[in-house]
Amino acid sequence: MKYLSGLLITLLTIVVIACGGSQEGEQEASSQTMEEAPSTEQTITAQAPEAKLNINTASEEDFRTIPAVGDKMVHEFEEYRPYVSIQQFRKEIGKYVDEEQVAAYENFIYVPVSPNESDAASLQQLPGVHENEAQQLVDGRPYDSNEAFVDALTSLVNEEELAIAKTYLKSE
Template structure:
């Protein structure tokens, strides 16, 4: 009789353990589902992660030629630099170019706060869902915010890859040095000059001061990356 009771007790405990495991698995399902979704997104772009992306507006003639662009296209890009956006580049390239492959290594970074959602899909590996997430968290005030929000869906390496294709415009008087240096083509020296002339009272002041260091074309490019609070 005692042996039977002991067996019944063991059986009951085993059943309780199995039930607990099932409940735990059920509770974890949403997180597992999100993990599967983000893994799928990452897998789609995994082959692209190691690419170095050349900014069209910073490219030299030789660098553009190395991309296999036709001479007339190279000439048009050099004449029109800085190009406004990817639509302008897309038009210059015309037909007969494998744009999906080209854009893996040649691109014009997109303003995260103003680019139409549909245009984000020009970024290699970005489909409907991720383009929507890019747009969902506007307005972005810093690169750190972009990393934090988009990092909910993909890993750090993929977020870093996205930063080859997008940027967060900065407010001239309040942006951190980190955010200034995250702007396309802005390094330590130029970041220092941006900060050196604070506070800015107008964009005209910005043009005058930063124009001491760069030519008109580069000044026009830099101006598109910044703004002043009204």
């Protein structure tokens, strides 16, 4: 078990370094046992912000608050702006890190949602919106305004999710 723990920490260290993270602290972390070091999933969940970053407007400093983001990933996040869909984000950032790391980054960022143009995957970034709800929203198009979209969304999500979803919408 300790061998596997050490191997996992070493592999994570390599990923962080490859993505532009610093090497300071990684060597120390690689010597910790699994019991001492939190898993990547636990770390990301524990550090996930209440409000996600708009990938199209976040600053370099904002990006550096995301775990496992170094100089290279900050550059990559900025290079492909403006992102028009979460699928575009996944494709472009997936060139540099695996799907698991891309999914971890999605805990911290969002691509702004356009009610009449965003694909179903992008609509699923909205809290409480899953595949079925996203399809209902697509089927309800066109929306006359963001307010009309929010009205449709009201029946699909709770009040807290709705409040967050409003912040994900592109300005009209």
